[in-house]
Amino acid sequence: MATFLSDLSPADMQLRLRDALGVYVDAMRYPRGTENQRASMWLEHTRRHGWQAVAAFEVNTPDSETATDAILTGAEARVDPSAAQLRAAPMLGVAYGYPGAPGQWWQQQVIVGLQRNGFPAHAIDRLMRSYFELTELHIHPRAQGRGIGEALARRLLAHRTEEYVLLSTPETNGEANRAWRLYRRLGFTDILRSYYFAGDPRPFAILGRALPL
Secondary structure, three states, X not given: OEEEEEEEOHHHHXXXXXXXXXXXXXXXXXXXXXXXXHHHHHHHHHOOOOOEEEEEEEEOOOOOOOOOOOXXXXXXXXXXXXXXXXXXXXXXXXXXXXXXXXOOHHHHHHHHHHHHOOOOHHHHHHHHOOEEEEEEEEEOHHHOOOOHHHHHHHHHHOOOOOOEEEXXXXXXXXXXXXXXXXXXXXXXXXXEEEEOOOOOOOOEEEEEEEOOO
């Protein structure tokens, strides 16, 4: 067995949406049924200009020397999984995002937060004019701690042409979870802290860094 990274087209995401949302719900420890609430939004995101996604799959490998925790791409694997194998393979992780643009809810929320925190207009304009929103990055709990999150992030961002990548993540006491450790390891720094999105009672951090990664 090996972990194989594969890019997802919008059609691929539609086919594997339930699996991707299952990873999301388990990783975030949300109650069952949350995936039904999020499905239409995830599908709508696939139609946004510049949307890109990558997933990690657990694939049977004929090579007995392949370590069970190896993370492979097509160029590294001795035998590429077929499309049929990937369709049947368990999904271990998923990440996607798209370029920020005026009119998007998340961008509007972040701009409000920046304004309230005294960011000058020119600084907000510079940040908002060219960024990739890392919208979702989730690893199934049984596969966490194996480097899959970093591999997905690096593959997703490898060829982005935007100036920045931005994301939001729930605040955690002492930044003591794997998500925060991953983002810090990748060089993400604070843009906003303890920000409340409309309709969500949890405080969030907005993190970002310059591209390329």
